[in-house]
Amino acid sequence: MSGGTHIKQLTVISGKGGTGKTTLVAAFASLAKNAVLADCDVDAADLHLILKPEILERQDFTGLRQAEIDGQKCTGCGKCREHCHFGAIGEDFLVIQDRCEGCGVCRLVCPAGAVRLEERKAGEAYLSRMRFGPMSHAELEPGGEASGKLVSLVIANARKLAVKEGRGLIIIDGPPGTGCPVIASIGGSDLALVITEPSLSGIHDMERVLAVCEHFRVPAAVCINKHDINDTNTCAIEIWCKSKGLDVVGKIPYAEVTTRAMIAGKTVIEFDEGGIGRDVAALWSKVLGHLGS
Amino acid sequence: MIISVASGKGGTGKTTVAVSLALTAASSRPGRVQLLDCDVEEPNCNLLLGMSLETVEEVKLGVPDIDKAKCNFCGKCADFCNYHALAVLPSDVMVFSELCHGCGGCMLLCPNGAIGEKTRTVGTIQHGQKDGIELYQGLLNIGEAVAVPVIKALKRKMDSERLVILDSSPGAACPVVETIRGSDLCLLVTEPTPFGLHDLKIAVQVARKLKVPFGVVINRDGIGDGRVDDWCKNEKIPVIIRVPNSLEVARLYSKGIPPAIGIPDLKERFVELLKVVEGWT
Numbered sequence: 001m002s003g004g005t006h007i008k009q010l011t012v013i014s015g016k017g018g019t020g021k022t023t024l025v026a027a028f029a030s031l032a033k034n035a036v037l038a039d040c041d042v043d044a045a046d047l048h049l050i051l052k053p054e055i056l057e058r059q060d061f062t063g064l065r066q067a068e069i070d071g072q073k074c075t076g077c078g079k080c081r082e083h084c085h086f087g088a089i090g091e092d093f094l095v096i097q098d099r100c101e102g103c104g105v106c107r108l109v110c111p112a113g114a115v116r117l118e119e120r121k122a123g124e125a126y127l128s129r130m131r132f133g134p135m136s137h138a139e140l141e142p143g144g145e146a147s148g149k150l151v152s153l154v155i156a157n158a159r160k161l162a163v164k165e166g167r168g169l170i171i172i173d174g175p176p177g178t179g180c181p182v183i184a185s186i187g188g189s190d191l192a193l194v195i196t197e198p199s200l201s202g203i204h205d206m207e208r209v210l211a212v213c214e215h216f217r218v219p220a221a222v223c224i225n226k227h228d229i230n231d232t233n234t235c236a237i238e239i240w241c242k243s244k245g246l247d248v249v250g251k252i253p254y255a256e257v258t259t260r261a262m263i264a265g266k267t268v269i270e271f272d273e274g275g276i277g278r279d280v281a282a283l284w285s286k287v288l289g290h291l292g293s
Numbered sequence: 294m295i296i297s298v299a300s301g302k303g304g305t306g307k308t309t310v311a312v313s314l315a316l317t318a319a320s321s322r323p324g325r326v327q328l329l330d331c332d333v334e335e336p337n338c339n340l341l342l343g344m345s346l347e348t349v350e351e352v353k354l355g356v357p358d359i360d361k362a363k364c365n366f367c368g369k370c371a372d373f374c375n376y377h378a379l380a381v382l383p384s385d386v387m388v389f390s391e392l393c394h395g396c397g398g399c400m401l402l403c404p405n406g407a408i409g410e411k412t413r414t415v416g417t418i419q420h421g422q423k424d425g426i427e428l429y430q431g432l433l434n435i436g437e438a439v440a441v442p443v444i445k446a447l448k449r450k451m452d453s454e455r456l457v458i459l460d461s462s463p464g465a466a467c468p469v470v471e472t473i474r475g476s477d478l479c480l481l482v483t484e485p486t487p488f489g490l491h492d493l494k495i496a497v498q499v500a501r502k503l504k505v506p507f508g509v510v511i512n513r514d515g516i517g518d519g520r521v522d523d524w525c526k527n528e529k530i531p532v533i534i535r536v537p538n539s540l541e542v543a544r545l546y547s548k549g550i551p552p553a554i555g556i557p558d559l560k561e562r563f564v565e566l567l568k569v570v571e572g573w574t
Binding site: 016018019042044046049064065083098101103104108144145147148175178179182200205211215216229259 | 301302303308332334335337340373375376394395396401402433435436437438439440462463464465466467468469470474486487488495496498499502503517540543544546547548549
């Protein structure tokens with residue numbers, strides 16, 4: 001692989017939270033030879049707790065704009081409140097900040113010119129370096145809007161880093177769920193690796209997020225984490241995946257050593273190479289096969 | 294009374310706590326408990342409850358409908374739209390419905406009255422009833438980006454005369470804000486690990502910003518270290534209950550059995566949680 005050609009993109013998602021995305025992505029960072037890491041779980045980012053990046057460059061992230069009403073100019077006519085579809089104009093014509101979606105309808109209808117739309121910082125994006133190479137990550141302000149937009153910025157930064165440092169692969173730690181940050185994370189990916197667990201909710205959520213991948217035509221493969229918690233369900237996942245033509249690229253056993261590695265701030269490859277690290281390494285080589293690397 | 298259950302980190306046991314609390318409350322006063330699954334991207338409560346659900350509402354958003362006979366392609370609507378949901382070409386207008394927030398601005402400002410409204414379904418609300426619990430769950434359609442309108446529609450089903458339990462999605466972005474806003478108490482479920490602590494801190498900031506009172510539930514107690522406890526102590530945040538780490542809990546959960554039903558000792562802990570919740574002022 002060379003940086004001049006297509007930079008490949010691997011996104012790790014799950015639907016359900018807590019199935020082990022970040023633990024596995026951190027391990028992949030240990031194993032990958034030529035990658036940029038990107039943490040796109042921007043409202044609850046944890047990858048930096050293991051990879052401990054040194055931040056080299058910070059960027060302010062502005063999300064949606066916010067309306068502000070000038071109390072001096074406001075005549076209290078109520079047109080803004082009448083037309084706001086988000087219920088964001090409160091008592092005394094103060095804007096309820098966390099309801100405002102920055103559409104600008106209030107400014108449009110205000111006869112007194114009392115409304116301004118202000119850019120507002122909604123988070124920070126970081127370009128960093130850690131012990132396995134470059135990393136792109138971010139922090140959304142708690143309760144912030146526009147997480148999908150911040151995800152897109154993190155991926156754009158990762159691409160920049162990949163081009164600059166001649167790296168051929170971007171590994172993305174994705175968010176849980178199926179909504180805007182997930183859609184932004186899988187866009188343009190060569191492979192979505194779905195980490196599931198053999199619980200009824202793990203299966204349900206995997207099926208939904210795989211449907212999202214199919215909807216956006218992103219190729220997918222499945223890894224079953226904690227497979228030995230329920231052998232019957234693991235078997236059911238394998239049969240279902242086969243019927244859908246999906247490859248199960250790994251089965252990782254339940255292991256409390258992953259928590260000890262996390263507490264030590266190490267990847268499971270660094271912490272337990274001969275144990276669970278071997279299962280993860282086998283998974284990684286299959287993932288590389290899917291990426292055609 | 295409205296109790297929301299949130300976490301920051303995913304997979305810490307929000308749904309287990311929400312369902313167990315609902316079951317515990319319903320066993321003493323059937324019919325007085327409402328459970329709303331506000332994790333509309335991945336609703337899981339009913340996997341533990343096994344109700345037969347009926348769709349009772351389609352959640353619709355108003356999106357622009359362009360009358361091309363009236364449109365003169367001036368482009369004012371596209372200039373106004375902050376969400377880039379409209380693109381005006383020399384002789385066509387493109388509407389990207391999935392980007393539209395439904396603010397209605399384009400319809401208001403079109404000088405030719407060429408923009409009407411059509412509705413688009415983004416999700417559904419389902420309803421079921423069993424074991425003294427009334428369940429509503431929201432379900433965001435596959436490929437839809439914005440969960441908030443579904444959560445808003447779901448919360449309109451709340452009957453705050455009853456004990457209302459809201460199960461949130463993980464994270465700390467807009468769906469979580471929409472879910473916990475206005476609750477009387479928010480239970481923040483965490484696990485005693487570095488990831489659990491880091492994301493708990495974020496969730497606490499959200500609750501504080503929204504001025505919602507909160508307490509912590511430590512799940513998988515004993516799996517990690519003592520830093521969650523130390524931090525809560527320093528911040529004077531009450532740890533309401535602890536659910537011990539056990540493979541048995543994980544196994545029951547994997548089969549769709551609420552652990553509070555399968556393990557007597559856990560049942561008592563949720564009775565204790567219910568007491569604290571109901572005594573909260």
